Ligand SMILES: [Fe+2]
């Protein structure tokens with residue numbers, strides 16, 4: 001996009017909120033919509049594309065780390081319309097003296113948003129007859145509530161599902177196997193659709209006691225689906241993984257200590273840690289299915305949930321630096337020694353949990369070992385690393401390559417090139433060859 005083109009910058013950490021807001025905006029904003037999941041991503045877009053017509057940002061991102069992003073906007077685009085979105089009832093008076101033009105409740109309020117955006121922007125608004133919705137959203141949110149259409153050409157749509165009839169997994173798989181990612185509803189029903197979606201998301205995000213599996217899924221399922229498509233993994237495996245993750249959490253939660261630990265750890269919705277663990281749960285689970293190791297799926301999910309139970313959330317932004325220092329065995333500073341031993345501590349706790357299947361503690365213990373023998377805590381050589389731990393390590397490497405997920409295609413390509421060099425021995429080679437074989 002050139003610097004002069006109209007665009008709107010939309011910022012939120014949660015994939016589902018971003019997706020809902022983007023869909024809502026598409027229905028009444030005529031310019032380009034650029035997404036950012038973090039402050040850094042937003043700043044990168046602003047520097048690359050110039051000033052947008054308007055910024056819609058999550059309130060917390062504006063004011064995290066002593067208001068760094070708000071300060072940046074104050075210095076660089078002080079007169080830009082800025083809409084903040086929030087899921088909290090009140091904000092402190094100290095934050096009243098800000099650039100914010102309006103504060104809207106999250107996930108989205110289509111009427112107010114459309115009114116505000118239209119009053120601030122000039123981009124022409126097209127009036128489509130039909131608007132797109134993602135297949136997964138059609139199944140999870142809108143099934144049975146709307147007529148669904150398939151786009152045949154520019155203005156030609158054909159009805160495929162009637163209101164009142166469920167949009168099933170089988171239909172979703174049939175369409176996605178043909179490379180179709182979206183179906184359509186009538187534009188006249190778009191407000192009702194957004195209302196239903198918002199309600200659904202609101203219940204999943206903000207209801208007290210909402211289950212852990214949905215907290216994890218809501219963070220990352222969209223990304224998991226995109227990765228799966230790129231790797232040529234089956235749609236069935238992605239669907240099945242949701243059930244397996246749910247069951248693994250239910251099994252672990254039967255142990256009272258574990259139930260408390262997990263709840264405490266994942267109550268911070270939208271955190272980097274929840275995003276990391278969510279991705280690991282789904283990716284390890286789907287990788288197992290692709291390797292025909294269905295019996296190991298639950299073990300990998302459990303290990304994903306527990307592997308960093310004793311790492312504080314604040315470590316996550318710098319986790320690669322911690323890992324690098326922990327691999328340097330000459331570094332004996334107390335905090336690095338403690339970090340180096342976190343796999344051991346987590347595996348010791350795992351051993352005390354009677355309901356845990358075998359191997360889970362081994363995966364946890366070895367999750368920072370490395371095929372070149374330079375991992376920690378024990379520096380095991382590739383041939384001594386457990387087969388299931390090898391899958392875990394490779395999935396975690398992949399998650400690190402994905403970073404914040406904004407350049408997915410490039411990240412996956414880089415991972416495959418890097419992996420060809422790294423995974424040359426032990427179980428790693430066999431697993432990697434299996435993964436690579438399916439990539440088209
Ligand atoms: Fe991790």
Ligand SMILES: [Fe+2]
Nearest residue numbers: 307308367368
């Ligand atoms: Fe770890």
